Amino acid sequence: MNNPQVVDVLVIGAGPSGSAVAIDLVRRGLDVRIIDRSPHAFEGSRAKGVQPRSLEVLEDLGALDEVLAGGSIYPKLGIHAGPIAVPWKMFPHREAAPDVPYPNTWLIPQFRTDRALHARLSELGREIEFGRELTELTQDQDTVVAKVAGADGTEEIVARYVVGADGGSSAVRKQLGIGFVGTTHESDRMLIVDATVTGLARNRWHMWPGRGGKRIGACPLPGSDMFQWMISLGPDEEPPSDKDDILHRIHSHTRDRRIQLHDIHWTSVFRPNIRLAENYGRGRVFLVGDAAHVHTPAGAQGLNTGMQDGYNLGWKVSQVLAGANAALLDTYEAERQPIAAGVLGLSTEKWGGIAKLDPSSMKRGKDEQQLALTYYGGPLAPADGMRTSTLRAGDRAPDAELLRADGTGTRLFDAFRGPHFTAIAYGAGAARDLDVLAWPTAGAQLKRLTVGARAADNLTLSDPENTLKDAYGLDGDTLVLIRPDGYIGHIATRDLLTTTQSAARAMTP
Numbered sequence: 001m002n003n004p005q006v007v008d009v010l011v012i013g014a015g016p017s018g019s020a021v022a023i024d025l026v027r028r029g030l031d032v033r034i035i036d037r038s039p040h041a042f043e044g045s046r047a048k049g050v051q052p053r054s055l056e057v058l059e060d061l062g063a064l065d066e067v068l069a070g071g072s073i074y075p076k077l078g079i080h081a082g083p084i085a086v087p088w089k090m091f092p093h094r095e096a097a098p099d100v101p102y103p104n105t106w107l108i109p110q111f112r113t114d115r116a117l118h119a120r121l122s123e124l125g126r127e128i129e130f131g132r133e134l135t136e137l138t139q140d141q142d143t144v145v146a147k148v149a150g151a152d153g154t155e156e157i158v159a160r161y162v163v164g165a166d167g168g169s170s171a172v173r174k175q176l177g178i179g180f181v182g183t184t185h186e187s188d189r190m191l192i193v194d195a196t197v198t199g200l201a202r203n204r205w206h207m208w209p210g211r212g213g214k215r216i217g218a219c220p221l222p223g224s225d226m227f228q229w230m231i232s233l234g235p236d237e238e239p240p241s242d243k244d245d246i247l248h249r250i251h252s253h254t255r256d257r258r259i260q261l262h263d264i265h266w267t268s269v270f271r272p273n274i275r276l277a278e279n280y281g282r283g284r285v286f287l288v289g290d291a292a293h294v295h296t297p298a299g300a301q302g303l304n305t306g307m308q309d310g311y312n313l314g315w316k317v318s319q320v321l322a323g324a325n326a327a328l329l330d331t332y333e334a335e336r337q338p339i340a341a342g343v344l345g346l347s348t349e350k351w352g353g354i355a356k357l358d359p360s361s362m363k364r365g366k367d368e369q370q371l372a373l374t375y376y377g378g379p380l381a382p383a384d385g386m387r388t389s390t391l392r393a394g395d396r397a398p399d400a401e402l403l404r405a406d407g408t409g410t411r412l413f414d415a416f417r418g419p420h421f422t423a424i425a426y427g428a429g430a431a432r433d434l435d436v437l438a439w440p441t442a443g444a445q446l447k448r449l450t451v452g453a454r455a456a457d458n459l460t461l462s463d464p465e466n467t468l469k470d471a472y473g474l475d476g477d478t479l480v481l482i483r484p485d486g487y488i489g490h491i492a493t494r495d496l497l498t499t500t501q502s503a504a505r506a507m508t509p
C-alpha cells in the first residue's frame with residue numbers, strides 16, 4: 001500500500017458516461033483519474049444512436065467533429081415480407097435550424113463514440129487506466145477511499161469525490177448498497193452480432209419480422225462493411241456462437257441465402273433490463289449512466305441519458321469544490337432521476353410495440369431526441385419563476401444565429417462553449433443591469449452577452465434575423481442566465497438584477 005495524494009475526482013468506468021464527466025471535470029481544472037476494469041476500450045457497436053441533444057453536448061466537450069466523421073444519418077427501415085421489402089422512414093429527416101443545429105439522430109457504433117471521447121481526454125492530458133477494478137469503497141466526511149486491483153497489485157486511491165460510471169452491474173452501486181429497482185426479462189433475449197457482410201444492401205436498416213415477436217434486424221454500420229445484427233432468441237434457445245451457426249440462424253429466418261457473414265467482430269447476448277437506482281449517490285459518491293438506470297435499446301436512449309447525467313453532474317461538483325454550498329450536489333439526483341424514469345417508460349413502450357410490429361413504435365421523434373427535456377419545477381428552476389413566451393427556467397437554451405459588432409456571423413452556442421455560465425441581456429435596461437451584476441471570482445466564471453443594445457464591457461451582438469428573439473420568446477428587456485450545461489438557470493423580465501443575483505447564489509460559491 002502506498003500513501004496516495006488526494007485527487008479531486010475518481011471516475012470509475014470509461015464508457016460514454018464516465019468519459020463525458022471526466023472531460024467536463026478536467027476542462028474545469030480539476031485533478032481527475034479515470035479507471036476501467038476492462039483491459040482495453042470497448043470494441044462493439046452496442047449503443048449506436050446519438051441524439052441531437054447529445055450532439056450539442058459533444059460539441060461543447062470538444063468531441064463532436066470525430067463523432068460526425070465516424071457516423072451518418074440513419075437509413076430508412078426496410079421491412080421484409082417475403083420477397084418484398086417495404087421502405088419505412090423511422091427517423092424523419094430535418095434540416096438544421098438556427099435554434100437546433102443538429103436536428104437528426106446520428107448513427108455511429110459505440111466503439112467510435114468511445115474513442116472520440118477518449119481522444120478528447122487525451123488532448124486534455126488524461127489517459128484512461130484500463131485493467132483496474134474497484135474492490136472496496138469507503139468514505140468519511142471529507143474523502144473517499146477506493147481500493148483498486150490491477151496487474152501491478154492493489155492501490156488505494158483517495159479522492160474528494162467518486163463518480164461510478166461502471167455499468168448496469170456497477171460495483172460502485174453495490175458498494176453503496178443502493179437498490180436497483182425493476183425487472184430483467186430473461187425470456188426476451190437478443191443476440192447482437194457485429195459482422196462483415198456481403199449480399200445485403202447497405203441503404204436500409206433491414207427488419208425481418210416473425211411469428212410470436214421473433215425477429216431479425218440488420219443495421220449497416222457507417223464507414224465499414226459491417227452490419228449490427230439483432231437476432232431475437234426463444235425463451236430456451238441456446239444462442240448460436242460460431243459464424244456458421246449464426247449464419248444458419250439468419251438464413252432460416254430470412255430465407256435469403258445471398259447473405260453471407262465473413263469476419264465476426266463482436267457478439268453479445270442482450271436481456272431487456274428495465275431498472276432505476278433508488279438513489280443517484282450517497283455521500284461523496286455519485287452514479288451516472290447504466291450504473292443509475294438501464295433501458296431497452298428502443299429509441300436509442302441509454303447512452304444519451306448517461307452522457308447527459310455526467311454533463312449535469314460535472315459542473316456541480318466543480319462548483320462545490322470551488323466553495324458553493326454542497327446542497328447543489330443534491331440537485332443532481334433531483335434533476336436527473338425523473339428524466340431517467342421518463343426515459344425508462346418511453347423505451348419500454350417502444351420495445352413492446354416493436355415486438356408487436358406496431359408502426360408507431362418504429363417512429364422516432366422529439367421525445368427520443370431529448371431536446372425537449374426540462375428541469376422545470378426542480379430545485380434550480382422553481383415553477384413560480386418568470387418565463388418568456390417560449391421558455392421557462394430549466395428548459396434547454398436554444399441556439400441562435402447572431403452578428404458580432406464587426407458584422408461577422410456567430411452562433412449563440414459558440415458563446416456557450418466552455419465551462420462558464422452565460423448571461424444574455426436583451427434590451428438597453430437589461431444591458432445596464434448585466435453590467436453591474438456581481439459574480440464571484442471563484443468557480444465557473446460568467447460570460448456576459450448583450451443583444452440589441454451596447455454595453456461597455458459585455459460582448460455586444462445583434463439579432464437582425466430575430467433568431468434569438470423568436471427562439472427565446474423575447475419581448476422587452478430580459479435577462480437570461482444559462483447554466484454551464486446549457487440549461488436555463490433563470491429568466492428575469494422584471495427586477496432583473498436582484499432576481500438574477502438571487503438565482504445565481506444557489507449555483508455559485
